[in-house]
Amino acid sequence: MPESEEPSVPSLNPSPHAASTRTLLVLSLLGALVFAGSVAAAVAVFTWEDGGDVPDGSFLDITLRGEVPEAPRAGGFVLEPEDFPPVVTEIAEALRDAATDERIEGVYLNLDGPAMGWGAIQELRDGLLAVRAADKPCVAYSETYTTNSYYLASACQTVVMPPGGIGLITGLASTTTYYAGTLEHLGVDAEMEHVGDFKSAVEPFERSGPSEAAAQAKDEMLDSLWSQWLGAVASSRGQTEAEVQAWVDRPAMSPTRALERGIVDALAFPEQLRSQIRRAGGGDYLASLSEVVPGREEEAGDDFTSLKEYLKGVRRKNSERDAKVAVVHAAGTIVSGRSDNALFGGGTNLADKTFADWMEEIRDDEQISAVVLRVDSPGGSGLASDMMWHQVRLTQDAGKPVVVSMANYAASGGYYISAPADWIVAQPATLTGSIGVFGGKMDLSGTYEKVGMTQSTQKRGAEADMFSPNAGFSDGARTVYREFLSDFYDTFLDRVGSGRGMEREETHAVAQGRVWTGAQAAERGLVDALGGLDVAVAKAAELADVADPGIVRWPPRKGFLELLMEDLGRGGSVEISLLPGVELTEVRDLMVLEHILRKGDVAALVPGAPLFQ
Numbered sequence: 001m002p003e004s005e006e007p008s009v010p011s012l013n014p015s016p017h018a019a020s021t022r023t024l025l026v027l028s029l030l031g032a033l034v035f036a037g038s039v040a041a042a043v044a045v046f047t048w049e050d051g052g053d054v055p056d057g058s059f060l061d062i063t064l065r066g067e068v069p070e071a072p073r074a075g076g077f078v079l080e081p082e083d084f085p086p087v088v089t090e091i092a093e094a095l096r097d098a099a100t101d102e103r104i105e106g107v108y109l110n111l112d113g114p115a116m117g118w119g120a121i122q123e124l125r126d127g128l129l130a131v132r133a134a135d136k137p138c139v140a141y142s143e144t145y146t147t148n149s150y151y152l153a154s155a156c157q158t159v160v161m162p163p164g165g166i167g168l169i170t171g172l173a174s175t176t177t178y179y180a181g182t183l184e185h186l187g188v189d190a191e192m193e194h195v196g197d198f199k200s201a202v203e204p205f206e207r208s209g210p211s212e213a214a215a216q217a218k219d220e221m222l223d224s225l226w227s228q229w230l231g232a233v234a235s236s237r238g239q240t241e242a243e244v245q246a247w248v249d250r251p252a253m254s255p256t257r258a259l260e261r262g263i264v265d266a267l268a269f270p271e272q273l274r275s276q277i278r279r280a281g282g283g284d285y286l287a288s289l290s291e292v293v294p295g296r297e298e299e300a301g302d303d304f305t306s307l308k309e310y311l312k313g314v315r316r317k318n319s320e321r322d323a324k325v326a327v328v329h330a331a332g333t334i335v336s337g338r339s340d341n342a343l344f345g346g347g348t349n350l351a352d353k354t355f356a357d358w359m360e361e362i363r364d365d366e367q368i369s370a371v372v373l374r375v376d377s378p379g380g381s382g383l384a385s386d387m388m389w390h391q392v393r394l395t396q397d398a399g400k401p402v403v404v405s406m407a408n409y410a411a412s413g414g415y416y417i418s419a420p421a422d423w424i425v426a427q428p429a430t431l432t433g434s435i436g437v438f439g440g441k442m443d444l445s446g447t448y449e450k451v452g453m454t455q456s457t458q459k460r461g462a463e464a465d466m467f468s469p470n471a472g473f474s475d476g477a478r479t480v481y482r483e484f485l486s487d488f489y490d491t492f493l494d495r496v497g498s499g500r501g502m503e504r505e506e507t508h509a510v511a512q513g514r515v516w517t518g519a520q521a522a523e524r525g526l527v528d529a530l531g532g533l534d535v536a537v538a539k540a541a542e543l544a545d546v547a548d549p550g551i552v553r554w555p556p557r558k559g560f561l562e563l564l565m566e567d568l569g570r571g572g573s574v575e576i577s578l579l580p581g582v583e584l585t586e587v588r589d590l591m592v593l594e595h596i597l598r599k600g601d602v603a604a605l606v607p608g609a610p611l612f613q
Contacts, residue, residue, distance in 0.1 A: 095127025117408030187446025196436030199513025334380030379412030436513030
């Protein structure tokens with residue numbers, strides 16, 4: 001089974017002598033920061049109670065840049081809660097509130113290269129459609145429109161790009177890298193086993209291309225995702241699906257062609273667009289756009305309300321309500337142990353012991369009536385998934401209903417922890433299912449031979465070196481491991497069957513490692529409803545018999561000092577992510593997989609997922 005800590009870069013694990021030095025350094029740091037921290041904490045309390053300054057008739061000004069987080073981030077030296085970047089569902093909540101807020105006239109959406117998955121985009125798109133349904137203007141602006149950013153922008157009535165912009169609306173593509181040839185050259189033999197015909201996560205290590213089952217599953221998944229994109233864009237833009245398909249098949253890269261073909265509504269520089277919004281005052285936002293002089297933006301005045309300012313009121317509203325629904329962000333690859341503190345940001349794993357701490361706190365909180373588990377995980381360790389499943393059941397046994405809201409991924413281990421929920425909500429494009437397991441090891445004996453290394457092993461016990469990289473599985477070890485995987489798959493089916501009220505054969509028919517979109521999963525009984533966090537919270541409130549609850553999020557946002565004190569309090573090591581949010585994805589995935597498998601744990605991970613291009 002995997003060790004309790006995932007490798008990180010770097011991990012400072014002190015010796016007793018080093019611990020003393022570390023304590024002195026920490027005390028010095030605390031002394032330097034205590035005054036600033038006290039002032040910042042006081043500001044945090046003040047601004048948290050502040051409802052925000054929202055002038056009448058203003059536009060909600062939202063800029064999405066880089067990674068838009070799905071789960072609350074912690075760390076950094078700034079302690080004000082509102083200074084941490086808002087999560088996807090908070091932005092969506094702000095949009096829904098803006099739709100009915102008489103102070104807000106419309107929404108200005110600036111897309112500056114946002115990075116989001118399908119589920120997150122649909123969450124925000126639903127919020128924009130709520131604004132549009134309220135007959136409020138929504139204006140989207142971007143220098144470059146890609147397939148995914150245009151999907152979001154198309155929810156607005158008005159789509160604008162600059163005269164020198166770029167159109168990259170080219171469709172969907174999914175590429176899987178296969179390592180079998182590389183491993184053969186290196187003398188590495190992938191000793192992998194899996195349960196489920198569609199559990200294709202091991203194929204990149206064993207094959208040079210997809211199996212028939214894997215190719216079929218990916219094709220059907222892409223068909224579902226593409227039909228959602230095509231239908232939504234066509235509906236929002238007042239086009240037929242055939243016309244939108246033509247946009248994609250012959251991309252309009254230049255802005256003039258995009259304008260001619262109706263992909264965008266106007267070409268303008270951002271200050272022109274924003275000035276015209278001020279001047280229009282509820283009128284036509286494009287009528288006099290050409291009259292605005294570029295580079296001479298008028299004073300902002302009270303015409304725009306920043307997302308940060310508006311969220312103060314959203315968060316205050318939630319904090320003032322007596323009954324609470326806890327939204328637990330279960331995001332990242334599932335591993336055993338505890339999540340690192342990520343004192344300087346970062347943190348991409350979902351650890352079972354940390355999750356258990358959250359759920360225990362929630363069970364003990366009398367204000368919390370129900371739980372929404374916001375799952376955004378491709379899975380991970382089978383053992384850790386089962387431990388988290390147990391925590392969900394304990395919470396239900398404590399009388400608090402649990403509803404799952406699926407984000408971009410809730411697959412394999414991500415579905416495992418979702419299965420016991422009282423109700424499951426997914427976005428149509430959520431990737432879910434993948435009910436199956438795999439495991440194994442890499443036999444490096446051929447590599448050792450190539451470089452002239454020899455090894456000698458002495459053992460007691462026929463399979464003492466079962467997971468050694470020095471040789472492949474013996475016949476006996478392979479039999480034992482296959483039995484282990486089969487038994488775990490049976491447990492997985494039991495967990496899903498008991499949670500979903502399905503017979504074993506019925507569960508097996510939709511399992512076998514097959515990945516489904518949320519829309520496909522709903523048709524097969526793996527999901528109860530389609531929608532976002534708002535749908536899940538409403539269902540949780542209904543099950544708990546509470547009206548109009550506030551939302552409280554786990555994990556709570558914490559600043560640098562609080563995280564540091566927690567770390568010192570439990571005698572742990574300080575984990576520092578040097579480049580938060582910057583990862584070599586394939587290398588990192590391989591490291592996490594090795595971490596899960598190296599002591600025999602099974603992997604419940606979704607195979608490579610399609611990405612927007």
